[in-house]
Each structure stands twice: as C-alpha cells, then as structure tokens.
Amino acid sequence: MSSLFGGPRPTDPAFSDTGRRDDAIAGCFDADLISYRGMFDTERRPYEYTLILFFMQLTVTVVLHRLLDLALKRFRQPPIVALALSGLLVGPTFLGKNETFKEIMYPLFSLQLLETVGLLGLMFKFFALGVMSEPSAISSNPSKQRGMLLFLANMIVVFSVSIITYVSYHPRGDNRVLVAQNIVLAAAFSMTGFTNVNFLLVELRLFNTEMGRIIRSCTIFETLLAWVLLPVAINLKKKPPIASVEFDAEDMEKNGLAFKKNPGLWKLSLNTLFILFCIVVIRPIIKFIIRRTPDGHSFKENYLISLLVAVLISGVITDFSGTQVVFGPYMFGLMIPNGPLGSALVGKVDFGNGIMLPLYFVTTGLRTWVEKLFTKDSIFSFTVAHHAFVHATIWIAAAKSVTTVFVTQIYKMPLVEGIVLALIINVKGFNEFIIINAGFDQEILEDRSFAFAVCFAILVSAVIGPIIKAVYKPPRHFLAYKRRSVQTPKGEPELRMLSCIHNPRTALSTINLLHACQPTKKHPFFVCAVHLVEIAEGHRPGRSTSTSDRSQPEIEQIMRAFEKYRKSSPNGSVSIENHTTVSPYSSMHEEICQVAEQNGIAFIILPFHKQQTIDGGMEETNPFFRDINNSILNNAPCSVGILVDRGFGGTLIAEDCEDDDYNSHNVAVLFFGGPDDREALAFAWKMVNRRNVTVTVIRFVPKDDTSKYKENLSSEMGILKLIIDSERETQQDDSYISQFKKQTSHNSSVMYQEKLVSDAEEVVNLIRSVDNLHDLFIVGRGRGVVNPLTASMIDWSECPELGPIGDLLASQDFRTTTSVLVMQQYLSIEAGSGDGTETPNSQYNDLYDNFYNVNQVSSPHSSSQGLSQRRTPRLGPAEWHY
Numbered sequence: 001m002s003s004l005f006g007g008p009r010p011t012d013p014a015f016s017d018t019g020r021r022d023d024a025i026a027g028c029f030d031a032d033l034i035s036y037r038g039m040f041d042t043e044r045r046p047y048e049y050t051l052i053l054f055f056m057q058l059t060v061t062v063v064l065h066r067l068l069d070l071a072l073k074r075f076r077q078p079p080i081v082a083l084a085l086s087g088l089l090v091g092p093t094f095l096g097k098n099e100t101f102k103e104i105m106y107p108l109f110s111l112q113l114l115e116t117v118g119l120l121g122l123m124f125k126f127f128a129l130g131v132m133s134e135p136s137a138i139s140s141n142p143s144k145q146r147g148m149l150l151f152l153a154n155m156i157v158v159f160s161v162s163i164i165t166y167v168s169y170h171p172r173g174d175n176r177v178l179v180a181q182n183i184v185l186a187a188a189f190s191m192t193g194f195t196n197v198n199f200l201l202v203e204l205r206l207f208n209t210e211m212g213r214i215i216r217s218c219t220i221f222e223t224l225l226a227w228v229l230l231p232v233a234i235n236l237k238k239k240p241p242i243a244s245v246e247f248d249a250e251d252m253e254k255n256g257l258a259f260k261k262n263p264g265l266w267k268l269s270l271n272t273l274f275i276l277f278c279i280v281v282i283r284p285i286i287k288f289i290i291r292r293t294p295d296g297h298s299f300k301e302n303y304l305i306s307l308l309v310a311v312l313i314s315g316v317i318t319d320f321s322g323t324q325v326v327f328g329p330y331m332f333g334l335m336i337p338n339g340p341l342g343s344a345l346v347g348k349v350d351f352g353n354g355i356m357l358p359l360y361f362v363t364t365g366l367r368t369w370v371e372k373l374f375t376k377d378s379i380f381s382f383t384v385a386h387h388a389f390v391h392a393t394i395w396i397a398a399a400k401s402v403t404t405v406f407v408t409q410i411y412k413m414p415l416v417e418g419i420v421l422a423l424i425i426n427v428k429g430f431n432e433f434i435i436i437n438a439g440f441d442q443e444i445l446e447d448r449s450f451a452f453a454v455c456f457a458i459l460v461s462a463v464i465g466p467i468i469k470a471v472y473k474p475p476r477h478f479l480a481y482k483r484r485s486v487q488t489p490k491g492e493p494e495l496r497m498l499s500c501i502h503n504p505r506t507a508l509s510t511i512n513l514l515h516a517c518q519p520t521k522k523h524p525f526f527v528c529a530v531h532l533v534e535i536a537e538g539h540r541p542g543r544s545t546s547t548s549d550r551s552q553p554e555i556e557q558i559m560r561a562f563e564k565y566r567k568s569s570p571n572g573s574v575s576i577e578n579h580t581t582v583s584p585y586s587s588m589h590e591e592i593c594q595v596a597e598q599n600g601i602a603f604i605i606l607p608f609h610k611q612q613t614i615d616g617g618m619e620e621t622n623p624f625f626r627d628i629n630n631s632i633l634n635n636a637p638c639s640v641g642i643l644v645d646r647g648f649g650g651t652l653i654a655e656d657c658e659d660d661d662y663n664s665h666n667v668a669v670l671f672f673g674g675p676d677d678r679e680a681l682a683f684a685w686k687m688v689n690r691r692n693v694t695v696t697v698i699r700f701v702p703k704d705d706t707s708k709y710k711e712n713l714s715s716e717m718g719i720l721k722l723i724i725d726s727e728r729e730t731q732q733d734d735s736y737i738s739q740f741k742k743q744t745s746h747n748s749s750v751m752y753q754e755k756l757v758s759d760a761e762e763v764v765n766l767i768r769s770v771d772n773l774h775d776l777f778i779v780g781r782g783r784g785v786v787n788p789l790t791a792s793m794i795d796w797s798e799c800p801e802l803g804p805i806g807d808l809l810a811s812q813d814f815r816t817t818t819s820v821l822v823m824q825q826y827l828s829i830e831a832g833s834g835d836g837t838e839t840p841n842s843q844y845n846d847l848y849d850n851f852y853n854v855n856q857v858s859s860p861h862s863s864s865q866g867l868s869q870r871r872t873p874r875l876g877p878a879e880w881h882y
Helices: 050-073 077-090 098-106 107-132 141-169 175-189 198-204 212-238 249-254 261-291 299-319 327-336 340-349 355-368 376-381 384-410 414-422 430-441 447-471 503-513 552-568 585-598 623-635 675-685 704-716 719-723 727-741 760-771 790-796 800-809 840-858
Strands: 495-501 527-535 575-581 601-608 610-612 618-620 638-642 667-672 693-702 749-758 776-780 819-824
Touching: 050 077, 050 098, 050 299, 050 355, 077 249, 077 355, 077 430, 077 618, 077 776, 098 141, 107 299, 107 355, 107 430, 107 623, 107 760, 141 212, 141 384, 175 212, 175 384, 175 430, 198 430, 198 447, 198 495, 198 790, 212 704, 261 299, 261 327, 261 340, 299 327, 299 340, 355 430, 355 704, 355 819, 384 414, 384 447, 414 447, 430 447, 495 503, 495 585, 503 552, 503 601, 503 638, 527 552, 527 585, 575 585, 585 623, 601 623, 610 749, 623 800, 638 675, 675 693, 675 727, 675 776, 675 819, 693 776, 693 790, 693 819, 719 760, 749 760, 760 790, 760 800, 776 800, 790 800, 800 819
Parallel strands: 495 527, 495 601, 527 575, 601 638, 667 693, 667 776, 693 749, 776 819
Antiparallel strands: 610 618, 638 819
8 A cells, every 4th residue: 555645636525624635545556566577468558567657757757857957948047947847747737637647657656656766866966965065165254244144134024924924814723733834834935045046146147246145145044944944843733732731641642742752852852963973973984085085086986885875874864853854965965075075976976866856846746736726616715724824925025025125225235236135035946845845745735835835936936037137237346456467566565466276286386486486575475375166066068077176185285385385485475365266167257356356466377277298298177277267367357377387396395395406497588578578577577586596588579571561460450559559568668678677687597688580480499499498488468469470370379368479388289398377467448448347358358359350361471381280270259258
C-alpha cells in the first residue's frame, strides 16, 4: 500500500465543509512489477512496470524543463520559473486534465518513487548551494550593518502584520490554531532566501553594487528566520489548545505532547548538536583532505565518494531530528570551501540539477490545482484559514516593500534604488517552495492556499526582473581623487597599486615585479592584493574554470607572501591590504574597479590570461581571465598594466633568496611615444635606484621618409585627431624623457638609447637583438599614437589588449623567454562626452578601435608579411570586446 503525498483528485469528495482533507487517497501496486519482462509479455503493458514508467516520466519532465528553460532564457527569467512551470504543465491544471495522460504517465503507485528521487535532487542542489555560499566575503562592514538594519525593520513589520492579521479574523475553537499556523507559514513564505537573489542580481548587474551587498546581507538573516518559522508553524498543532490554562496528563496525551518531553526543544537540541558536529568534526576532516592533496592534483575518488555519502547521511540525520531533509546537506556544504574540492564535488552532483531536481517540481505541480482558485463553488467556500494565509502573504509583501523604501531613505539612497530593493526583497526561490510543500504535507495548507502560493511565487519571480530592467539602469559613480596613473602629479608622493591574484603563481610574479621597484619613506607604496574567486553560480556553459578555483590554504599562502614582501621593504615604505572578491566572472571587473576607486588606486596589475609551458610556449589558463582584463582596460578608473609572466624572478619570492645574481634584473623600456609609453617609462623609473636592477630605455625614432605616411594617416583619423594631437604628444614625450635623463644621468645602472628605424621589420629585428639581454620588457599599449612603425603589426595582432608591441612580445612566434609588462595610462577626455555610464578609459578605447580600423586599411608597409603569414589575423572589434 502506498499513500499519495498530494491531495485528492478533482472528482473525489475528499473535502469536508471546512475545506480540509478528510482522507488520504491510497493506491495498491504489485511489488514484482519492477523491470519489464520483454516484448512477449502480453499480460501487462510496458508502462505498468515501475522502471519503464519512471524512465518515461523522467524523459517527459527533462524535455519539458529544457524546452521551457531555453525559451525563458531569452527573457532573462530565473531558473526557478522554468522548473516550476514544467511541474505545473504536467499537473491537473494542464496536461493532467487528460485522464489518459494522467493514468499512463502519473499513476498513483509511481508517485512515491517520483518524490523520493526529486527530494534526492533537491538535497544535492542545497549541498551545492552550501558549497557556493561565501557569507563572510559578501560585503564590507557598512553594508552588513545596513543589511542587518533592513532585516530588523522588516522582521518587526512582518511580526506586526502577522499579529494584526490574526486578531482581525477573531478565530475561535479549532480554527485558532489553524489560522495561527497559516499566518506563521505565510510569514516564513515571505522571507527571501539568500540564494534566491543571486541570479537576479547578476542578471541586473547589481551583484557588486552597494545595493546588491545590502540586499544579500539582509537575506542571509531572512533565510535563517524562515527556517526558524517553519518548524514553529508545524509544531503549533502539537501543542495544547491556546485557551487551556491547566493541562492534565490526559489532555497532554490527547494532543500528542508530554510537558516534560518538549519536541520543539528536542529538535532544537539535535540540530544544534549537528551544527556543532559539522564545525568540530567535519570541517577538520575537509581541511585534512585538502592538505593531503598536492596543488594541481585531482582529489582521490575515494575522498569524493565518501563525502557524497556523508551528504546523504547528513540529510537522514536532519530528517530524523524533525528538520527539513535539505538542511543537513546545506550545512555540510557550508563546511567545504569554494575551491578545487568544492568544484569537484559540485561537478559530481551537477547532473541532479538537470535530471533529478525537476522531478521535485513535478511533484509540486501534481498537487497544484489552479482552477480551484477560480471555480464558483471554491470562491464561495473559502475557509478562514485560507483567507488568513492569502491576506497575510499579500499584506506582508506590501509591508516589506514599504518598509524597505523607508529604510533606504534613511540611508539617503535614491528613491528608485529603494523601489528596486523593495521589488528584489520579495523574489521567491527554492526555500519558498520547500516551505509551502512542508505546509501542505503537514495539512496546514489546503489545496487552494497551496495553489495560490505556487502561482504567487511563479508570478513574482517572473515579473520582478523585467520590471527592474525596464525602469532602472545602475549609474556609474566615480570618486574624486588626484592620482590615477603612475606618472606622478605634484603633491601625490604615494603610489597606490592594486594587484589581481588568481593563484599563487600570479602572486609570485607580481611580488617579484614589485620587489624590483624601490619604494622609499618619502615615496611609499600601497598595495591592495585582491584574490579573485568566482562564485560558482556564475559559470557560463561551455567553459572550464577548474584552474581558477582556490582553497583557503592557497589564499593564506598568498597573504603570507604579500606580508613577507611588506616586512622586507625598508623603513615601512610598503603597506599591504588584502581583499577577497567573490563574484561571477561576468561582473568581476566591476568589483575590481570599485575596490580601486574606494582605495584611490593609481595602477592596477593584471595577470595575462596565458602562462608559459615547459617547452617555452604559451597556453591559455582560463578564457574568462581575458574577458576580465578587457573589461578592466575599458572601465578602470586608473592606469592598468598586464603582466605576461615568463618566470620573472624565478620560482621564489625575491626576498627569500640572498643570491645577488638571483635578485638582479635587466629591464628594458621600449619607447615609441604616446601616453602609454610615458606610463611605461614612469613605472621603470621606480626601479632605477634598486640595487642589482639595470634599466635600459630604447626609444624608436622613425626616419624622415615616413613623415609623408604619418601625415596621410593623420588626415584619415578624423575625430581621433581632434582628441590626440600627435605633435603635442611628441613634445610631451621629449619633455618627459629629458626629465628622466637629467635625473638619472649620474646613475650607472640606467642607459638611454635612440634607434632610427624605418619600418616594422627593423623594429622586430632590433627587439630580437636585445631579447636575451633582459628579463623584463616594459612597453605601452600604444593607444592614440599615429606611429607608422607599429601600424602594420596591427593586421596580425592576436591579443589587441596588449597593443602591437606587447602582442608581438607575448606571441609564441617571437620565441622569447622575457616577461612583458604592458602599460595603459589613465586618460580623461572632455566631460560630458559620454552618457554617464562610461569611464574616460572606455570612451578613449572607442577611439582606439577606430584607430585600429584606419591602420588596417591605410598601412603601406609589406615588409613584415613574412612574419604575419605565420600569425593569426587580428580579431575585429566585435570579436574581442566583452
């Protein structure tokens, strides 16, 4: 005998006058009918066997879900909408109306297996959500405080509305407990889950804004409150009647509760012990497994399988203790850092999101009868409990919205941002569906209340995103500070830098680059080390991100390396500040730019998206890194440098080695002219007083016979020539080099050379001749430079973000072992030329694209065709803009 978890069929009179279920529907099934006996079995049809029927159900469910997901992605709908609608389609509201479809596809005996597999998928989903969660890295203290204040205000309003709703109905008798349960369940249903808002914030490009941090901080506390309110609503019916003052043993036995054996306290104790067990026992075991696995190696299969079995056991424990079965896997996931181990485990259970998880929403859809909300008999037979749930849900949502707008006005936030927060704080997700399913299973919600809750959750989740996109565009705020480049303006002695770190290798090369510079007490360095961690929910299909994952020990290793660099600097001339940025790759550049603005950064150091292999070639580490670099180049509020590392400084941090030969560096500045090249020279200037560091400046000067081409090219530049005057740039180049030569004339470690060249081939040959003499080239990206020497190189550029010279030096065809630092100077242009959402760099780079297009058409040189034929043609702007 198998009990149906859902409600009665539409034709069954299973409701009393009060609208409650009197009896559960039961169905019998043959335990022997598991696998099909073959095509010659004429006694039974194939779909009467459990295994074949389950495969049929799974196929229909997955196909419906994928089709809906594909269609709704065009409208930027969250995944929860496609999941819920796929379940609704097979339910009695749509396809389930057909008796043949219902009897063949979803007979009574099959629903128990369907729900079990669906719950298994939900457990793995919440385990993955726990692994992905990084609550400690969500926001800064001000945002957390604002989020906490918003939560407290909403909590007071929710409880006040709940009490007012209860009092307004004046429930009597048995209805008192039932109405109270519905109202408390409505309050839990109205709490916004922490994981629910992430997708919406990423889609709206609000993930890393102040508004996004406030709402994420607030929803952490709302999630906790929802999990507290749910057992309260369930256990209300197990308590003695509210009107009773004295209870005897018979009353307590009748109500299923012994005063000395409080089930609520017992459940709370068990859950507290489970949480402590996870922290004290599980967490150290996870750290032990991470320590036992060397960097770059895969985790043993035995480790992964054992942890997945432990996930299932954690669900059994919390289910046994009276909590929801998903609470155990979620807590277990929180114990695992979002690094290589977490990614490996999430990858193992990821199939559940696409196959098993939709089955949970099928079981939800099979018990959802939307038509009961609109039939004449149902409208006139609504119970007091149903009215209480519906009214409490709507009033609480409205009250939370008004309260959110009011609190944001206290923060002096724009009114439109307050309205946006008010909409986001009512979004629904997995938590809410678990809550209403639990209320239905415990017979707190009747069919009409359940159908209303499902429709309300789908409608709210579907419309909030498009409404916000239609009425709100996030503004770009720039903080005012003077120094936005390495080239020092007067009165700004400190150089403030930001280093983006993906892994210990990029940290090593950056620290050795900084160690080659010479900060002083009068001209100190401030280094903000930002460890970039991708939030797993932001993965885009078709790209691997395993190389970017990082465990907590690796982050600690990076922090120790930067701290060691600080201590080795003389007279406290270096200060270090560590950050960890957890965000999707699609919006990570926004987080980096925001940290740069908040800290008054003048120079951002980015690692190149390729690294050197053993045979000397270059391989791509992660395709997302190039996206991030391009976005930062276009949007950074300061100068940017991309470091192409080919072992600069070796495999040790410079201060760890006492060998002078190991610490010595030969640096060459390849100077062609323009603001980016002056920035390159400015950074090299920081190295001239460093012991065992030699700096050679090589200025490439075009011969006279190229002047005619220069004039022709300039006449074709159009608007670019209005912004960049090549003659003025040449004067600034001469002036800056004169200053450099004057101040370093007595320094034997500095050399200056001028080379007359006529075309790109001579440039390439000259660079080849000095390649083996240096271990670092510093070059400018070359924006805005009308230079015939580099124009022909643009046609075969593989990485336009490096500029023509940087791309040449980073290419495998060049066959060099020298590291390269490509500099882009921050440049501002006329105020008001943009729409308010762009940075000066992004507007300038638009002009840079036009410059590239003109050069492709106008270049007269063909002497470098032999080299260019071995290179991939340059990508067009539409292909390399992200």
